[in-house]
Amino acid sequence: xxxxxxxxxxxxxxxxxxxxxxxxxxxxxxxxxxxxxxxxxxxxxxxxxxxxxxxxxxxxxxxxxxxxxxxxxxxxxxxxxxxxxxxxxxxxxxxxxxxxxxxxxxxxxxxxxxxxxxxxxxxxxxxxxxxxxxxxxxxxxxxxxxxxxxxxxxxxxxxxxxxxxxxxxxxxxxxxxxxxxxxxxxxxxxxxxxxxxxxxxxxxxxxxxxxxxxxxxxxxxxxxxxxxxxxxxxxxxxxxxxxxxxxxxxxxxxxxxxxxxxxxxxxxxxxxxxxxxxxxxxxxxxxxxxxxxxxxxxxxxxxxxx
Amino acid sequence: xxxxxxxxxxxxxxxxxxxxxxxxxxxxxxxxxxxxxxxxxxxxxxxxxxxxxxxxxxxxxxxxxxxxxxxxxxxxxxxxxxxxxxxxxxxxxxxxxxxxxxxxxxxxxxxxxxxxxxxxxxxxxxxxxxxxxxxxxxxxxxxxxxxxxxxxxxxxxxxxxxxxxxxxxxxxxxxxxxxxxxxxxxxxxxxxxxxxxxxxxxxxxxxxxxxxxxxxxxxxxxxxxxxxxxxxxxxxxxxxxxxxxxxxxxxxxxxxxxxxxxxxxxxxxxxxxxxxxxxxxxxxxxxxxxxxxxxxxxxxxxxxxx
Numbered sequence: 201x202x203x204x205x206x207x208x209x210x211x212x213x214x215x216x217x218x219x220x221x222x223x224x225x226x227x228x229x230x231x232x233x234x235x236x237x238x239x240x241x242x243x244x245x246x247x248x249x250x251x252x253x254x255x256x257x258x259x260x261x262x263x264x265x266x267x268x269x270x271x272x273x274x275x276x277x278x279x280x281x282x283x284x285x286x287x288x289x290x291x292x293x294x295x296x297x298x299x300x301x302x303x304x305x306x307x308x309x310x311x312x313x314x315x316x317x318x319x320x321x322x323x324x325x326x327x328x329x330x331x332x333x334x335x336x337x338x339x340x341x342x343x344x345x346x347x348x349x350x351x352x353x354x355x356x357x358x359x360x361x362x363x364x365x366x367x368x369x370x371x372x373x374x375x376x377x378x379x380x381x382x383x384x385x386x387x388x389x390x391x392x393x394x395x396x397x398x399x400x401x402x403x404x405x406x407x408x409x410x411x412x413x414x415x416x417x418x419x420x421x422x423x424x425x426x427x428x429x430x431x432x433x434x435x436x437x438x439x440x441x442x443x444x445x446x447x448x449x450x451x452x453x454x455x456x457x458x459x460x461x462x463x464x465x466x467x468x469x470x471x472x473x474x475x476x477x478x479x480x481x482x483x484x485x486x487x488x489x490x491x492x493x494x495x496x497x498x499x500x501x502x503x504x505x506x
Numbered sequence: 507x508x509x510x511x512x513x514x515x516x517x518x519x520x521x522x523x524x525x526x527x528x529x530x531x532x533x534x535x536x537x538x539x540x541x542x543x544x545x546x547x548x549x550x551x552x553x554x555x556x557x558x559x560x561x562x563x564x565x566x567x568x569x570x571x572x573x574x575x576x577x578x579x580x581x582x583x584x585x586x587x588x589x590x591x592x593x594x595x596x597x598x599x600x601x602x603x604x605x606x607x608x609x610x611x612x613x614x615x616x617x618x619x620x621x622x623x624x625x626x627x628x629x630x631x632x633x634x635x636x637x638x639x640x641x642x643x644x645x646x647x648x649x650x651x652x653x654x655x656x657x658x659x660x661x662x663x664x665x666x667x668x669x670x671x672x673x674x675x676x677x678x679x680x681x682x683x684x685x686x687x688x689x690x691x692x693x694x695x696x697x698x699x700x701x702x703x704x705x706x707x708x709x710x711x712x713x714x715x716x717x718x719x720x721x722x723x724x725x726x727x728x729x730x731x732x733x734x735x736x737x738x739x740x741x742x743x744x745x746x747x748x749x750x751x752x753x754x755x756x757x758x759x760x761x762x763x764x765x766x767x768x769x770x771x772x773x774x775x776x777x778x779x780x781x782x783x784x785x786x787x788x789x790x791x792x793x794x795x796x797x798x799x800x801x802x803x804x805x806x807x808x809x810x811x812x
Contacts (some may be wrong), residue, residue: 343517344524348783349750349792352767356783360533360769436648440753443650446771459651463757467669471658478651486646 224332235494241487249303256296264289264392272314273472297453303408304454307437313427320380321423326386346378358446365448372434384419421499432485439481455481510802518795525787582781587773592781603762607747611680612687617690622697646689650753653684670759681758689743700732745793749786
């Protein structure tokens with residue numbers, strides 16, 4: 201490979217490319233360009249999720265000692281000053297549960313997306329680069345998995361596997377990889393015919409090396425754009441599973457199960473138990489969508505109209 | 507054309523085969539179905555009895571053949587709880603799900619298509635930006651949360667609409683909006699991008715050049731062609747809505763297929779869950795087959811390519 205690099209260098213007139221600035225500086229530059237609105241929403245959620253133990257006033261799984269159940273939040277008369285946003289059906293602090301719920305949503309959203317992206321990108325590259333029967337098998341499996349409505353498939357898997365947060369991560373990864381496989385395969389099909397890949401093959405690079413050095417770096421952008429689209433979907437899917445009682449198991453707080461718990465009180469007008477967790481879901485997903493739009497335009501102007 | 511239909515039908519059968527194999531494997535890999543059927547803490551001899559009753563002690567290929575036979579005969583196995591074939595239960599609920607899905611499709615049309623059309627015709631105008639905001643919220647606001655908020659506002663506070671159940675149009679309106687909301691946003695996006703693509707094409711330029719007034723170009727030439735992918739998406743969406751409206755049907759106590767699946771989960775009725783998932787997959791594979799064939803009928807280029 202060194203040979204090829206040198207050769208392309210001489211073709212370009214022997215000028216060495218300008219030294220890239222150190223990684224730290226590049227990261228800083230990137231951070232400065234990040235769009236304001238989605239970051240203003242996301243950063244507080246991320247900080248709160250990271251430092252949940254420090255910022256949450258109570259343990260999210262234990263009732264506040266001495267508090268009643270369904271205490272109203274601070275703006276309603278007769279609120280308990282000890283519980284800012286009131287208490288739930290077991291007398292637990294709603295604010296603390298929202299804070300720990302952020303942790304669950306973000307962990308599941310990010311890791312579930314990584315699992316989906318990992319499976320889908322790997323299969324997409326193998327399918328596109330190797331072709332032949334490998335391609336046929338992978339694409340037929342992709343078709344079959346696409347035929348199931350994602351949420352129904354996830355519910356089915358969650359029912360079978362049994363609830364735990366990491367199971368949900370794996371399940372959502374297994375459900376949402378298909379889109380990556382399709383898109384990445386398409387890109388690899390055209391990359392495979394490009395000259396730099398052909399040259400590497402002629403120079404004797406192994407298939408694995410071609411995939412890792414020449415194919416993978418060229419599909420990373422698409423994978424990231426897909427990831428930005430997937431993460432919100434995964435967060436909503438986790439909330440849906442938790443809402444149905446097959447997601448993150450109680451007493452661990454998740455926004456979806458909080459919504460479900462608050463449902464009974466909706467009928468008597470205690471709206472905050474359902475509205476607050478929903479607002480959190482909406483804001484986080486909205487921010488990831490906006491961030492995704494920005495990323496899409498930055499990484500691939502052709503996808504602007506997606 | 508006949509050859510095309512035969513090939514696509516063959517693909518559909520392969521897809522269904524892989525789908526059934528996936529469901530079959532997932533059930534046996536991820537846990538003991540017997541443990542799901544039995545009461546927690548059942549005795550070992552009870553577990554064995556259930557195992558032989560359901561044929562789960564036989565070799566795997568034999569089990570798969572029995573499962574496949576059930577699917578092919580259209581029975582999908584016997585529900586544990588209802589003691590009826592799953593397909594009977596499924597088709598009992600189908601009209602209810604269809605009613606809800608049709609209403610939701612209507613709502614997604616009414617919101618999505620005109621908004622997408624205006625966004626495309628007046629690109630980068632205030633209308634377009636408003637459309638983008640609607641599309642963004644459509645993806646970020648979970649439908650089930652929207653449903654709960656609507657119950658709060660229109661049922662609890664205003665008392666205009668019934669909170670749940672099935673009846674006249676007043677029962678239908680909130681679940682249909684909650685379900686159609688997400689699909690309205692995706693229709694909006696697709697209508698916009700499809701219109702933009704058509705408007706850039708040569709024949710639209712010609713139509714303008716020959717002096718047709720703007721609205722005629724848009725209405726007669728552009729919109730009709732832009733509508734093809736939109737209607738395709740709507741067709742797939744309809745089938746997805748019939749099968750995947752689990753949470754909306756739970757919230758509004760709508761006696762559809764989604765609720766059947768939910769009941770299956772909580773009554774540990776694993777043949778029911780498996781059957782409903784399989785049925786959903788079959789319906790989606792079939793609608794995709796129909797759409798492919800219709801496309802080939804309309805557009806000869808499709809049936810001639812590979």
